[in-house]
Amino acid sequence: MLFSGLALLFATGLLDSARPVPSSFDAQVRQYLLQNPEIVVESLQRLENRRQLADANELQTLIAERRDDIFNDAAAPTAGNPEGDVALVEFFDYNCPYCRKAAPDIQQAVEDDPNLKLVFKEWPILGPGSEFAARAALASHKQGKYEAFHHALMGFSGRVSESSTLTIAGDVGLDVEQLKRDMEDPAIADAIARNRALANDLRITGTPTFVVGDEIIRGLVDLATLQRFITDAREKPEG
Template sequence: MKPLMTAAALAMLLASPAAAFDPANMTETEREAFGEAVRGYIMDNPQVLVEAINAMESRRIEAEAENDKLLVEANSAALFEDGYSWIGGNPEGALTIVEFIDYRCGYCRRSAPELDKVVAEDGDIRLILKEFPILGQESDLASRYAIAVRQIAGGDAYKAAHDRLYELRGGVTIETLGALSADLGLDAQAIVQRMNTEEVSSEIRQNRQLAERMQIMGTPTFVIGPELLRGVPTAGLAAVIETIRAEAG
């Protein structure tokens, strides 16, 4: 019987050329000894395991980021030139930001003031909002209302309604939306009638299909230039925008 492999022998084996190390040719005893030696090395040097896990996580994040860039590129027309989504900021801005929103999403509500501030202060950002109601019936109702407002009364009315929908507390109902229309000086009856039409449903359906293609499952989701950000960046939008611009040269 061959002697059990020691940690020193393991180190020599791992230092040998790759071709010299062939686990398939090990005996059962050697395999058991090799496993014990590896376990012993990790127990004595646990930082190696942490380093390996961190390296794997880093590679995973890099691969996902690269895949997200490919998704943005493949869906660029639907993202940036769909012909129906509201466009704000500077329509000729060099950098485009797309946000997928849900009016019942707390993160969307909290990030909206920061986004508006960044767009206003920057002056070179084209902002596109994608209605993406995913949090239930009230979300769908709110998005249908916002789209109907835009289709009937235009972009300025849409942005005013958009901001007020984020401020709503309590349930979203036809009654609360009617009161909101009155506050904004809009034709409540015309908007309610438009909400369940195919013109409105088509926009929501296309946005959902786009989100499915891009594997977007939550809000807010941002597309900033070539980058896809799934959620609110912890560093803040301004810092992320600065980094993306710097990387673009």
């Protein structure tokens, strides 16, 4: 405990590492730590805070470096204002229950904000049904029905599978046979692969995950929280 306690105190700046440590000091520190265990807790918290700050700074740098991949990938469907001053990016899976819960709030955020651009990142992580639905959704873009198809898939109450995806496609007016052919376009598989690589680079591990400005929002949040992040991104100068 002594050495770990000393290391924590030095690492967090509670002790000066350049100062000579007399032999009697070891016993004094040990006794002090035993009598004041909250010092160790405080030291651990300081280290954790530093780690979190370093991780956040690293991710903000990465977002800046990958800005075009995140916000301006031509293969990623969009909604809202394509020339909006703020872009909200969502990584999602059609079989993710939290993505489905988030969908109405995302739509409301777009309706409430005429200067918001919404970027869809198809990221199927929940099995073959999700993969098929993501490919079908991207293929529907060629028929000009991506947004309607996306909302219908998100509004589906059951497990999205190959058969349910095609049924929903027909319900929203897509030419299903054309859709199947368009799904074979290698560009669709490439777009999904790029989303997977980007999610990995950004250390995204679950859905839904949002990127707005230089912030990553992990998990389901309510409309007010989402709008606050959008406002913060709008008020923060670029660069």
